Amino acid sequence: MDTHITGRTAADIADSVRSLLERGVLEPGDALPPVRTLADRLGVNRNTAVAAYRQLTQAGIAVSRGRAGTRIVDRAPVPQEGFAAGSVLRDVGTGNPDAALIPDPSRALADVVGRPVLYGEPVIDRELEQWALEWLGADLAPRDIRVTVTSGAVDAVERLLAQALTRDDAVALENPCFLSAIHTVRLGGYRAVPVPVDEQGMTPAGLRAALDDGVRAVVCTPRAQNPTGASLTAERAAELRAVLADHPYVLVIEDDHFSMLSHAPAQSLIGAHHRRWALVRSVSKFLGPDMCLAVTATDPYTADRLAMRLSPGTTWVSHLLQRLAFSLITDPEVREGITRAGAHYAERNDSFAARLRAYGLPCTPGDGLNVWLALPAPARAVAEQLMRRGWLPRTGEEFAVDGLPGSAHLRLTVHELDDTDAERLAADIAEAVRAVSRSGSGMIDR
Structure with a gap:
């Protein structure tokens, strides 16, 4: 790959890398050659190659990983809040407020x-x-x-x-x-x-x-x-x-x-x-x-x-x-409505957590629009079981800063569920956990 990079100055080398990226010769995630290797190939001082990589890093084109080298930035998409597009499943991971509780302007x-x-x-x-x-x-x-x-x-x-x-x-x-x-x-x-x-x-x-x-x-x-x-x-x-x-x-x-x-x-x-x-x-x-x-x-x-x-x-x-x-x-009426909305979210989350506890799944709800549920099994496996039952939750690994897989949490938005659907979801989560436990795949020792 380094044979494609040209230039005698730091600016020329950086421009060469940018050109290769624009033409598709380099792609996001590709590794750039080590500084010493590139300098030797181009016949330039090592500091020139370092300066070129610094320009690429400052421009957001490359990222330095220390001993792991320098790579073209990978613009991999990250999950977004809101409804999942195109899903026929009941989405319980939206993070949305209840539209019925938003005041009419x-x-x-x-x-x-x-x-x-x-x-x-x-x-x-x-x-x-x-x-x-x-x-x-x-x-x-x-x-x-x-x-x-x-x-x-x-x-x-x-x-x-x-x-x-x-x-x-x-x-x-x-x-x-x-x-x-x-x-x-x-x-x-x-x-x-x-x-x-x-x-x-x-x-x-x-x-x-x-x-x-x-x-x-x-x-x-x-x-x-x-x-x-x-x-x-x-x-x-x-x-x-x-x-x-x-x-x-x-x-x-x-x-x-x-x-x-x-x-x-x-x-x-x-x-x-x-x-x-x-x-x-x-x-x-x-x-x-x-x-x-x-x-x-x-x-x-x-x-x-x-x-x-x-x-x-x-x-x-x-x-x-x-x-x-x-x-x-x-507006006093709007403020009263906001207070009622806050109470509604808290009550529905508390109620759902109680249903989970009744099925043997410890859950203490916090504040906000969602319920954060710790599982005795890998969240991804439990989520797959829930999808088979018609539900679309969010797994905890989506919210991990380090992006590491293996989360044992689900984030659930349940405040719009009526009592019947809330009970069905709680029962399905318990059954999904049991199904994963029976399979013995990747169980977590808690």
Whole structure:
């Protein structure tokens, strides 16, 4: 393969590799020749070959694996949230809120239409900004806060990472992790460092190890962690703040996606003296995914950098959308509906967990839209059995930062099931586990 690469300078060598990739001679995942081998073949200094590979890595075309060498980046697709396309099976892995519990915006629409907003005007609706400052500031230690509006939480996280990091920088992610966070880090060219999650959220030992590994950013879900449903306790949040105390310039991003729906009190990793931080709250779970709006509180420095990341592109989120979100979240009837929705999700998850326990499958539901079920058997084998019975679940390995197979968990979205279907699913899971146990294939010693 190295005989196809040409060039005498680092730029020429990098351009040659890019050309080979565009023409299909090189493909994603292909290994590039070792630096010494390439330098000898081209008759150039070894440092020239190193510089060429550095250019390819910085451009996101190649990735360095240390002693394992340098490879063309493999853009393998990662799972996405939402309904599985084209399936005839009953999808119980969507991660979606209940459409029936999303408030109808039609009544508020007529009140939000005002004069047109023109270039150069403030990018944040003043009423929404003031409300967001109070809402977000109530759960942060007293400090100077700036508010930014983005097109959802994923948009906020992507832009926050982009304003602080360069390719190959390390990012601490919860493991297991929200699918969009894994996708964002991978496409950004950053290196994901997994931090284990237990029933209280991100573990202090895992965070400490990630910081020792040189992470420059930490992405954490303080409540209703997806997929596990874990929420930080006050004690765990204090432990994590203590770990971060010696790293005040590491960017801490809290994605509090469930916020108004959560029955857990807000806790934060962000200490009073932490210098680079962001608290992100979207409206997608309670006003609907199509609302595509999130408010982000940050320190002033990060706010300025985030604004710079917004300025070349969308510049601002539609003021019509901002006014609509503000009108809905300040409507007492809508707020009561959001409270009822949160109670509904909790009750349905609790009820389903009780059904599982009745079948001998221990399950303690967390917060959020899903149930995270630990199995006494490989999840993939159990999922295959469930598919034969008409169900389509999500296996835990889809949410693993390291991508390693062998998970013993299912993530189930069950809040839309009526009692009859919930009972049938619980019974089918128990039977699927028994079927895998009888086959003896890959059983896990618990």
